[in-house]
Amino acid sequence: MLIIVRSHQILQCSLNILLKKPRAQRCRFVSPNLKQSGQSRATFYVRRERMSAIITHRRLLQVFLRLAILGLVLASMAACAIEAPKSQGTLRIQCILPGEFTHYAAKGIPKGGAPESAAHSSAALRLIGPQSGWQIASYRLTCTSPEGEIITKTLGRASGDITLKVGGWNILAEGLAADGSIIVENQTQIDVSAGRTINLPISLHLAKGKGSVQITFSTTQTPNASWKYSLSLEFLGLPGDATAEGPPAYTAEFAATEQSFNAADLPSGYYRLTVQLKDNTQATLAGSVETILVLPGRISAGNCDIVLADPSIDISLSVPLLELSAKAAIGVDRFLNKNKKMLVPLAVAEENANLGIDWFANGEAVGGGLETGNQILTGYRLHFGTIDAPGAFSFLKMDALLTDPDTKLAQVVTQKSTNVSPPLSAHAEWIQSMDYRAALTKALHDNGDPANQGTGVPSDAKWVTASTNGFIAIAGLDKSSAVHLFFSTAGQEATDSNGIPVVLPAESGWIRLWRDKVVIEKSERSPDRVSLSANGLLLAAGSSSSNWLRVYVLDTAGAIVAKKDIVSGKNGAPAFANIKALKFSPDTKKLFVLTNSPEKILVFNVENLTAGEPVLEAEFLFASCFENPPSSSLGMEDLALLSDGWIAACSSNIARIFLVHYSDNQFSSATTYASGANGESLGDPKSIVFDEQNTLMYVLGYSKKLHVFSKIDGYTGYQPVSTISLTNEFDKARSLALARIYPSSSFLVAGGGQSMGIIALDAAGQPIAQSSLASVDANYAGIASIMNIAALGDTIVAAAGTSGLASVFNIF
Structure with missing residues (x-):
């Protein structure tokens, strides 16, 4: 009678013989066809030396068994890996900078003035900021769970993924300068879902804290001891946070013989600086308007070059990294008949029509009372800074301060006019x-x-x-x-x-x-x-x-x-x-x-x-x-x-x-x-x-x-x-x-x-x-x-x- 024995039964019997090494081992198997024939079980004797019918060589069987055990271990590990997403999720984070936050290196202009090509580039954007610059070198993510677990990750660019366990997390995103100082920041709450990737954009704002301002004055000749500087420093806003409130406007007057102006513990943000040089009758001799960026723990420094023979104030500034990038252009530098009205045009693209525009003449606020529609120059609106009698100045610098009411970003463009006596005739x-x-x-x-x-x-x-x-x-x-x-x-x-x-x-x-x-x-x-x-x-x-x-x-x-x-x-x-x-x-x-x-x-x-x-x-x-x-x-x-x-x-x-x-x-x-x-x-x-x-x-x-x-x-x-x-x-x-x-x-x-x-x-x-x-x-x-x-x-x-x-x- 043919007796059917399941292969795994023989394998188990063989394993016992090999591991226990007896001379002979009795193995009992239950065969389906024995049940059919009325016999419940059959006993077989398998001798080690006669196992060639099952496997020909003991060592081959040992290799086979070891591979089987290794496979079981790997399968177990894989099973563990597959189980991981059931308890973790991924955040795909995108750090969004406020406004037109650009990534150029700050370059200071040497004290004493810019070269000819820069000195007359009067419409160049200007911003006083930390001399070390404020370029974003990296981004740091700090993730905190309700249980106090903290996970950090550094990104080399503005986007990246981070894997967290399921549950609620507080995400703090920071933009860092090369020296590790914080330039921009913001935080948000998020629930991580198992096995899912969630897109998480985080709009950053300028880091909150306090910084300092240092302005140095340099004059071509010693000012009259009776003259004074009249200075105003006004908070414009915190880029990225329209709700931020700053300090009240700061004003000061001090002798023109002073060489510098310093201000400490200023909340971070944008400031407007206006400087006027006045004589003892309070008549304005020269002036300027600039924007300043204050960052936490940093010193924003600029150098004011004051040319008394040609009344004006120019501030040597760092190339801006955080700026309003409006599509705009001001009138070109020129020589002007001193008997004529000053009209300085400013063309602003229609998409920037919501910008606030303030005019300054030699640092003193003036009204810009004229405006045209966009039919004169298609796609642009024209605004004019005007002065009825520019002949009082041999040199006049008109500044237009453009401010975005939403982002609080600002920029200044400048036009210079040298006012001279004209040749005349009857016609x-x-x-x-x-x-x-x-x-x-x-x-x-x-x-x-x-x-x-x-x-x-x-x-x-x-x-x-x-x-x-x-x-x-x-x-x-x-x-x-x-x-x-x-x-x-x-x-x-x-x-x-x-x-x-x-x-x-x-x-x-x-x-x-x-x-x-x-x-x-x-x-x-x-x-x-x-x-x-x-x-x-x-x-x-x-x-x-x-x-x-x-x-x-x-x-x-x-x-x-x-x-x-x-x-x-x-x-x-x-x-x-x-x-x-x-x-x-x-x-x-x-x-x-x-x-x-x-x-x-x-x-x-x-x-x-x-x-x-x-x-x-x-x-x-x-x-x-x-x-x-x-x-x-x-x-x-x-x-x-x-x-x-x-x-x-x-x-x-x-x-x-x-x-x-x-x-x-x-x-x-x-x-x-x-x-x-x-x-x-x-x-x-x-x-x-x-x-x-x-x-x-x-x-x-x-x-x-x-x-x-x-x-x-x-x-x-x-x-x-x-x-x-x-x-x-x-x-x-x-x-x-x-x-x-x-x-x-x-x-x-x-x-x-x-x-x-x-x-x-x-x-x-x-x-x-x-x-x-x-x-x-x-x-x-x-x-x-x-x-x-x-x-x-x-x-x-x-x-x-x-x-x-x-x-x-x-x-x-």
Whole structure:
């Protein structure tokens, strides 16, 4: 009979024999088939020496048994591991910093002042804080259970996981500096769930505690013993905790002979510091407004450099790490006619419209009574700091303090004006001038490219152009390869604090929009010709000594949308060099380019540059106007777009006026004039201006000549009707512009000689009187070196060449 025995029974019997080592072992098994046969059990004798039927070798069985035991141990350990989540959970913690808490290293500015590039970067953000900085190096989590168990973990970044047992926990999150001091902190309660991962964002606030402030005063000369410092320190808030309350405002007066100001036991947070230097009559001589960050157990220190010869207070500060990062820009530094009202514009993006704005002049609070909507500069609101009589100061520093009412973060932007006596005449007045320092203030459309920050080095102001919407483009100013775009609010409408409309005058400051270093084919280029379209959406730049052309596509706020470069003979472009004039058609669909090598007009279609490239439509060679073209260069100088498709151009080398007609993408008839009315010499023509209202064309001759051309009809074009001899003040004038003073007055303005010439026109556009605005020794106006002038509303703006100035003039 076959007896069935379960294998585990044999294994157990064998194990007993091996471990107890008997000579023979009796094993009793119960077999299922024995029960079926009526036998309840059977007894078998298994001898150790005859166990080969079960296993062939004792050692193999020992190995097998040991592996089995090891497997049981590992399985038990795994089971324990699997059981762990049943009693633990995970927190995924995200530390959120207050406001725009940035991570740059603090760098102190050496005592005694910043270098030139920093000293004039007056719109740079400034914050007095601990000199060791306040950069977050790590985050520390301290977790405390109700039973008193404490678990800590350090994170190298603002987020991380921590595993805790199930139950309630208090979580304290701290942001630490490299030296271990606490910069920001907050705590919260959380219930940890078994086997779950919970996202836990923790909004941190500035650490609470008390710190100190140390301000050191440094003067260029010993102050008068009777003078005083008037100081105010006001708590602005605790970043990250809008409910925090600080101490009442602290004010103090002390002798100007004191060298420092110290304050201890100040609750941490932001403070506004205003300092005024006053004489014995309590008149303010100079002042400043700054923001201070106070941290627990730290000393916030700054150095005040006070220049008494040029009344102002500048504080050398650390680069801020905790700051309000509003999209805003203030007017550029400038020279200002001391008889004019001070108007300093501040452009603030619509998304920052809730910011509080406080104005200070030399540290003294002043009202900012003017404001515009966002229709003037799309997406931005303009605010103005104003002073009616800035002439009381030879130097005036306007500070705008921007404060976020929610985060209590703040920043200060600054504009500096040097107020000087102006040159005067019967029909013109110098208003203001900008130099290379205008390229150092913060740009509204700053793309962060270091190559497009100002150089801090004067350079020629080589060419200027303006559009009807207030954009002003300048070639040069602080580097030969630079193109700058500014915005002027002159002529725009604002409202005062009573809601009454006000037209902004020419003394309104300019806002810097951007600076672009022209690099084409990996080489820096030197533009000396720029032209804006009438609507300000296109800007062309070129060079009178090279073979390239750049067209900028701009949005309604002046930001660059696209750049299109054209190089002679490259990518299907025509051959050209030495650009003398650039003009956009009134509808902004075409760009006309006057070149001098060869002498021709190029017409590019620029209607859809955001999606494509400029397309050459036509070109006109001036050599076609001659049966026997001159062997020497024609010396083309200027180009003007007239009405009904007529184009005027002038040559200085052979003294010619060319009138050519352009329509349906092709040139047709051409007329050449070798003299003015009654055979008068053209006098080396340099510049052409068109008066569309009276359909008159004016040609300025280098040798004190003004030629007037009038329209005959649509087909025959224009012919000379009069020639005016100009006074000596117009000698060597090279640029002409038309200033229309509404409703009825018009003037021609000529620049380039020792004086600026002004020609009054009657209602029909005919010259009736001449005057001039002479240059002065203190050449704040740059009159004697003007390269070209352009109309900006009812004012004139000039690129003043080697003086490095861009100047604004009123014509009246």
